[in-house]
Amino acid sequence: MKERERRIHEAFKNAYAGAECEPLAGWEKKVLEEIEADSDRTFFAELGEALTWRFTLAPSLAAVATLLYLLTLPDMTSSLLGATAQVSVLLLVN
Amino acid sequence: MKEDLELIRAITGGEREQFEELMHRYQRLVFMTVAKHVPQSSVEDLAQQTFISAYKALRQFRGESSFAVWLTRIALRRCCDFWRGQERRREINESSLTKEQKEWVEKAGTGEAFAGAENEDRKHTAREVLHIVLGKLPPAERMAMCLVDFEDLPVKEAAEIMGCSITLLKVRAHRGRKKYRKLLEEISEEG
Numbered sequence: 001m002k003e004r005e006r007r008i009h010e011a012f013k014n015a016y017a018g019a020e021c022e023p024l025a026g027w028e029k030k031v032l033e034e035i036e037a038d039s040d041r042t043f044f045a046e047l048g049e050a051l052t053w054r055f056t057l058a059p060s061l062a063a064v065a066t067l068l069y070l071l072t073l074p075d076m077t078s079s080l081l082g083a084t085a086q087v088s089v090l091l092l093v094n
Numbered sequence: 095m096k097e098d099l100e101l102i103r104a105i106t107g108g109e110r111e112q113f114e115e116l117m118h119r120y121q122r123l124v125f126m127t128v129a130k131h132v133p134q135s136s137v138e139d140l141a142q143q144t145f146i147s148a149y150k151a152l153r154q155f156r157g158e159s160s161f162a163v164w165l166t167r168i169a170l171r172r173c174c175d176f177w178r179g180q181e182r183r184r185e186i187n188e189s190s191l192t193k194e195q196k197e198w199v200e201k202a203g204t205g206e207a208f209a210g211a212e213n214e215d216r217k218h219t220a221r222e223v224l225h226i227v228l229g230k231l232p233p234a235e236r237m238a239m240c241l242v243d244f245e246d247l248p249v250k251e252a253a254e255i256m257g258c259s260i261t262l263l264k265v266r267a268h269r270g271r272k273k274y275r276k277l278l279e280e281i282s283e284e285g
Contacts, residue, residue, distance in 0.1 A: 004203040005278040011202035012227070015220035016244045021129035021137045023121045031117060031145045035110060038150065 062090040098161040106153050113152075116161075117145055123162055124169050131173040131240060133225060140176055144169040170241070170255045177233030191281065195223050199281050227277045231270050238263050239270030 066083040096104070096112075098119075104112045121141070128140045147168050155164055191199065198219045228236050234256070241252035242263075253263035 002279075002282070005275070005282050007205045008199060008202045008278055008282055011220060012224045013244060015217065015224050016130055016240070018217060019126065019130040019221060021125045021134065023125050023141065024138065027138050027142065028114065028117050028121070028145075030142045031149070032114065034142075034146045035113060035149050038146075039110060 058090060062087040065090065099157050102152055102155055102161070105149075110149075113145075113149055120162065120165055124165060127166050127169040128173060130244075131170070131237070132176050136176060140169070140172050143172045147172065167255055171257070174237050174256050177237050180233050191223065191226065194219055195226070198223060203282055223281070227274065227281065230277055231273050235266045235270030235273065238266035239274060242267045243271065 065086050069083050069086060096115075098116070101112055101116055105116070124141045124144050125137060128144065129137050132140055144165070148165055151168070155161065198216065202220070228240070231239070237256060238252065241247045241255060242249060245252075247255070249260055249263055249267075252267075253260045256263060256266075258266075
């Protein structure tokens with residue numbers, strides 16, 4: 001690099017280091033809004049997950065458990081009673 | 095006044111309104127960091143994106159470095175993203191220098207432009223010329239070169255920020271430097 005170019009480069013480095021930009025009033029509004037929206041999204045996502053578990057996965061598991069129970073026990077009456085108890089317990093747990 | 099870490103714990107614990115305090119503490123740092131890398135018109139937007147990213151990643155902050163360093167890295171990553179986006183719709187900046195800018199180059203070449211007593215107008219002109227020159231570099235090369243040569247960051251850290259390997263970072267910085275020197279030659283003759 002020639003002397004003249006080196007000087008221009010130095011002046012550029014100084015301009016670079018001295019770059020300033022003062023935040024304008026109200027700049028943070030968008031950030032706060034986004035944070036608010038993100039919190040709402042998180043809340044609804046968690047609620048959605050909980051509802052999915054409560055109304056889809058838990059009953060499905062209960063149904064599978066009931067079926068297995070019915071298949072393993074020969075006495076139908078006790079099987080039905082046992083299955084009902086299992087479903088109730090599963091739903092209560094969840 | 096709460097320490098940063100204390101404030102962060104409060105925010106991640108659910109007191110999200112405390113984030114505003116954190117923003118006020120570091121707004122100047124973020125704006126200044128971003129202003130070095132992107133055009134003036136995009137500074138505010140990128141500063142906002144930096145704080146949004148920081149909020150979302152706040153739980154990952156372990157306090158291994160200071161919050162300022164952690165936040166600066168996020169700001170620089172957002173600048174890299176900005177230039178990556180620009181690369182897709184890149185327009186070659188063909189603008190030549192104005193009379194005033196040529197005068198500045200002339201004075202910078204003789205060592206007169208930065209004698210420590212530059213007025214605001216001259217500083218503004220210097221930044222304009224710098225933006226014109228850097229604007230002619232491919233974004234990835236520009237960013238790599240700026241982080242290493244202007245920001246004086248270690249290559250490893252610059253590579254982490256840009257999300258690339260050290261080798262690629264070195265290649266990009268080298269190519270950027272080569273083009274930058276060529277541009278310096280050109281404007282030196284123009285001025």
